[in-house]
Amino acid sequence: MSGPTAQGASPAYGAPAPAPATPPPPVWAPAGGPYLPNMRHDPWGLISFASRAVGFLLIFISALVIVAVVSYPGGCFVTGTPPSNCGLTWAANAATATLVGKLIAVLGLAALGFGSAVKLHYGLRSSSATTADEGRVLASERRANGALFIASIVLLVVVTLTVNVFPSLAVP
Numbered sequence: 001m002s003g004p005t006a007q008g009a010s011p012a013y014g015a016p017a018p019a020p021a022t023p024p025p026p027v028w029a030p031a032g033g034p035y036l037p038n039m040r041h042d043p044w045g046l047i048s049f050a051s052r053a054v055g056f057l058l059i060f061i062s063a064l065v066i067v068a069v070v071s072y073p074g075g076c077f078v079t080g081t082p083p084s085n086c087g088l089t090w091a092a093n094a095a096t097a098t099l100v101g102k103l104i105a106v107l108g109l110a111a112l113g114f115g116s117a118v119k120l121h122y123g124l125r126s127s128s129a130t131t132a133d134e135g136r137v138l139a140s141e142r143r144a145n146g147a148l149f150i151a152s153i154v155l156l157v158v159v160t161l162t163v164n165v166f167p168s169l170a171v172p
Contacts, residue, residue, distance in 0.1 A: 044122035051115030055152075058108030062101040069097030106159055113152035116145040 072090070124142050126135060 042123070044118055048115045048119040048123055051111050051118065052148075053115075055108045055111030055113075055115060058104050058111060060108075062104035062108060065097055065104065066101035070094040102159060102163070106156060109152045109156050109159070113149050113156070116148040116152070119145045120149065 120142060124138050124145070126138055130138070
């Protein structure tokens with residue numbers, strides 16, 4: 001079947017067009033805006049932050065272990081001559097604590113270097129919409145993370161070279 005009756009009754013030529021359907025009611029989330037790209041989840045930023053936080057925490061724990069165990073206990077200074085518990089047993093415990101502290105510090109430095117490298121590689125990218133102020137902030141963050149990465153590598157090399165070169169304790 002063809003013609004006007006095949007599609008239903010057509011409106012008269014002088015009649016106004018039907019009104020569009022009413023829009024849906026407003027919802028909580030806005031339809032869009034310049035802030036939405038920043039609201040996306042960035043796993044690399046979270047990985048970088050978590051790695052650097054763990055690195056700083058491990059370096060703190062290593063310093064705490066070394067200071068707490070390697071320091072002479074108060075009983076060693078009471079009489080001027082060290083009592084029996086401040087002799088070879090203390091030296092062995094201090095050497096072990098220094099080794100454990102160095103191992104924890106190496107793990108912390110590796111985590112710091114990894115976190116700053118992830119931030120440099122994935123997190124600090126500029127786009128065509130980057131303004132001059134944002135470019136300066138990105139450049140300063142790149143310098144800071146690059147310096148942190150290089151410092152962690154240099155400190156790892158220093159710790160590696162000084163493992164047995166400079167023993168931390170001289171056993172009598």
